[in-house]
Amino acid sequence: MDEKLYKEIVSEENLVYTKTSLLTDKVLSYCPGCGHGTAHRILMEVIDEMGLQKDTIGIAPVGCSVLAYEFMNVDMQQAAHGRAPALATGIKRTWPNKFVFTYQGDGDLAAIGTAETIHACNRGENFLIVFINNGIYGMTGGQMAPTTLPGMKTSTSPYGRDTLLMGFPLKMTELVAELPGTYFVTRQAVHTPANVRKTKKAIRMAVENQVSKKPGLSFIEIVSNCNSGWKMTPTQANQWMVDNMFPYYPLGDIKVDGNKL
Amino acid sequence: MGELKLMKGNEAIAEAAIRAGVDAYFGYPITPQSEVIEYFMAEKPHERTGMVVLQAESEVAAINMVYGAAASGKKAMTSSSSPGISLKMEGISYMAGAELPGVILNVVRGGPGLGTIQPSQADYFQATKGGGHGDYRLIVLAPSSVQEMADFVKLAFDLSFKYRNPVMILSDGVIGQMMEKVELSAPVPRRTEEELIRECPWATTGKPAGRERNIITSLNLDPAKQEQHNIHLQEKYRQIEASEVRFEKFHCDDAEYLIMAYGSSARISQKSVQIARAKGIKAGLLRPITLFPFPKDEVNKLAGQVKGILNVEMNAGQMVEDIRLAVAGKIPVEHHGRMGGMIPSPEEIVTALEKKLIGG
Ligand SMILES: Cc1ncc(C[n+]2csc(CCOP(=O)(O)OP(=O)(O)O)c2C)c(N)n1
Numbered sequence: 103m104d105e106k107l108y109k110e111i112v113s114e115e116n117l118v119y120t121k122t123s124l125l126t127d128k129v130l131s132y133c134p135g136c137g138h139g140t141a142h143r144i145l146m147e148v149i150d151e152m153g154l155q156k157d158t159i160g161i162a163p164v165g166c167s168v169l170a171y172e173f174m175n176v177d178m179q180q181a182a183h184g185r186a187p188a189l190a191t192g193i194k195r196t197w198p199n200k201f202v203f204t205y206q207g208d209g210d211l212a213a214i215g216t217a218e219t220i221h222a223c224n225r226g227e228n229f230l231i232v233f234i235n236n237g238i239y240g241m242t243g244g245q246m247a248p249t250t251l252p253g254m255k256t257s258t259s260p261y262g263r264d265t266l267l268m269g270f271p272l273k274m275t276e277l278v279a280e281l282p283g284t285y286f287v288t289r290q291a292v293h294t295p296a297n298v299r300k301t302k303k304a305i306r307m308a309v310e311n312q313v314s315k316k317p318g319l320s321f322i323e324i325v326s327n328c329n330s331g332w333k334m335t336p337t338q339a340n341q342w343m344v345d346n347m348f349p350y351y352p353l354g355d356i357k358v359d360g361n362k363l
Numbered sequence: 364m365g366e367l368k369l370m371k372g373n374e375a376i377a378e379a380a381i382r383a384g385v386d387a388y389f390g391y392p393i394t395p396q397s398e399v400i401e402y403f404m405a406e407k408p409h410e411r412t413g414m415v416v417l418q419a420e421s422e423v424a425a426i427n428m429v430y431g432a433a434a435s436g437k438k439a440m441t442s443s444s445s446p447g448i449s450l451k452m453e454g455i456s457y458m459a460g461a462e463l464p465g466v467i468l469n470v471v472r473g474g475p476g477l478g479t480i481q482p483s484q485a486d487y488f489q490a491t492k493g494g495g496h497g498d499y500r501l502i503v504l505a506p507s508s509v510q511e512m513a514d515f516v517k518l519a520f521d522l523s524f525k526y527r528n529p530v531m532i533l534s535d536g537v538i539g540q541m542m543e544k545v546e547l548s549a550p551v552p553r554r555t556e557e558e559l560i561r562e563c564p565w566a567t568t569g570k571p572a573g574r575e576r577n578i579i580t581s582l583n584l585d586p587a588k589q590e591q592h593n594i595h596l597q598e599k600y601r602q603i604e605a606s607e608v609r610f611e612k613f614h615c616d617d618a619e620y621l622i623m624a625y626g627s628s629a630r631i632s633q634k635s636v637q638i639a640r641a642k643g644i645k646a647g648l649l650r651p652i653t654l655f656p657f658p659k660d661e662v663n664k665l666a667g668q669v670k671g672i673l674n675v676e677m678n679a680g681q682m683v684e685d686i687r688l689a690v691a692g693k694i695p696v697e698h699h700g701r702m703g704g705m706i707p708s709p710e711e712i713v714t715a716l717e718k719k720l721i722g723g
């Protein structure tokens with residue numbers, strides 16, 4: 103870009119956005135175009151806006167976001183693969199006045215951590231689960247996830263997911279919405295500014311639920327892309343997500359204030 | 364003097380935990396230790412001290428609840444028996460890697476596999492040599508009475524916070540199930556949040572403006588950093604070996620033959636020493652209380668005094684390997700063990716001593 107034009111764009115009077123201090127200056131380890139970065143940002147913005155940094159304990163288990171503690175400027179625990187809801191239970195039960203969240207991928211939450219996830223939801227633990235569903239194992243190089251769509255190619259379903267052999271994509275969000283222990287269940291996305299705003303609103307509602315000790319767990323699925331794992335450009339990946347993921351994982355609230363919609 | 368009660372080992376440890384100001388217990392039922400969680404649930408510790416008790420969906424979840432609470436500075440514990448302890452190994456390794464305090468009780472039963480619900484000591488290797496993945500050590504305490512079940516809760520938490528390392532109380536079905544008189548110490552209140560934050564500045568308790576964020580992790584993607592972390596852990600284990608060895612001696616001063624045993628085997632072996640002495644055999648008993656750190660210097664010293672050592676364990680011979688390392692070939696070291704939930708009699712231990720060391 104032309105240097106003059108660049109300077110003009112970033113000049114102070116033209117700035118419409120400043121980074122929240124709850125994100126560190128560390129360069130994100132995510133692939134360009136990946137939804138993880140946006141999800142991190144809006145989560146931290148809400149915590150910042152609500153003045154909750156001093157009361158927040160976050161948990162990032164294994165997955166691409168295992169290094170979330172490098173980027174989120176709050177107290178963080180790193181969990182074994184799938185175990186974040188158990189850690190969160192241990193924290194929230196012994197620190198009931200803290201704001202506790204987990205940030206989990208679909209392999210983490212819907213495969214190896216299914217038991218921990220379902221039971222935390224079923225006990226009505228009072229914390230927030232942010233569930234990044236990109237339909238694949240990003241960190242380990244693009245293997246099939248429980249959420250991988252039928253026919254979708256991954257490195258462990260190289261001919262496409264054959265549902266007769268490999269089972270069906272698991273809709274964890276619909277599943278946990280059935281449990282009386284969940285209070286707020288929604289599915290969102292962060293690929294357009296409008297969706298980012300909606301997701302941020304959902305996060306704010308979840309945080310408010312927890313702070314005001316509403317009974318039960320808040321569960322926010324963010325349908326996201328994994329352009330590297332899907333072997334697409336970021337734009338192609340977003341379009342593919344709209345065309346293929348959204349029909350299977352429709353966006354919108356599923357349960358609000360403890361009532362299924 | 365504290366309060367005297369007649370209790371099972373499994374109940375005594377739960378009562379002692381409430382009195383010691385422990386913050387949380389997370390468990391999953393398995394014989395022969397289900398009385399621990401049953402006692403907690405009946406006692407409503409939340410009303411007594413504010414202590415949290417929760418039945419988890421699995422041993423995997425329970426140890427990870429301990430991880431979460433411990434990483435936020437809380438005194439958290441769990442208990443199980445052998446098959447459940449295998450499931451906890453992932454979490455224990457992560458706790459060791461992230462340097463978290465916490466107490467794990469194993470009321471050992473016979474294995475491998477589902478094995479038997481009867482008492483055993485077959486988990487010595489698992490407890491003292493790692494069990495989970497990676498180069499790590501637990502501090503391992505072996506109670507041999509109901510009194511020690513109660514007393515070791517506080518000791519275990521003190522050690523685990525001092526070294527920021529998980530501590531295992533390696534008990535067995537005999538100690539867990541038997542009833543004995545136990546003296547319970549007066550209750551101490553749980554730490555306040557302010558006390559906890561002062562004591563555990565490393566804990567994730569929410570980042571105030573004045574300090575950097577706290578991070579609890581066992582991950583180091585840079586191998587050079589991971590090696591530094593490994594070196595640091597090893598130095599900690601060496602320091603534990605130098606400072607925390609605990610053992611008890613019984614008739615060792617003039618002993619010509621030494622029996623070594625821990626836990627319920629040590630209780631039985633005490634009787635064996637008396638029987639042997641009545642027969643004119645100068646026997647003594649060395650009972651390690653810490654299995655890691657192992658009292659190797661004491662064993663080596665006694666190897667210069669006695670003619671042989673008989674290891675007695677309810678397994679195929681596990682601690683005997685540590686004894687042989689400590690003795691370094693100076694004198695014969697033999698093993699007498701029962702397996703599968705069978706318990707040795709004092710007499711058969713004396714016979715083993717005679718056959719394997721004295722007569723041989
Ligand atoms: C016990 C265990 N098994 C397997 C792994 C390897 N592993 C790391 S991340 C991962 C999958 C992560 O996928 P997902 O949760 O969907 O997160 P993403 O990377 O896509 O964000 C696996 C299998 C591990 N770290 N631990």
Ligand code: SF4
Nearest residue numbers: 132133136166240328
């Ligand atoms: S591999 Fe996929 S999920 Fe991971 S950072 Fe890259 S795009 Fe994102």
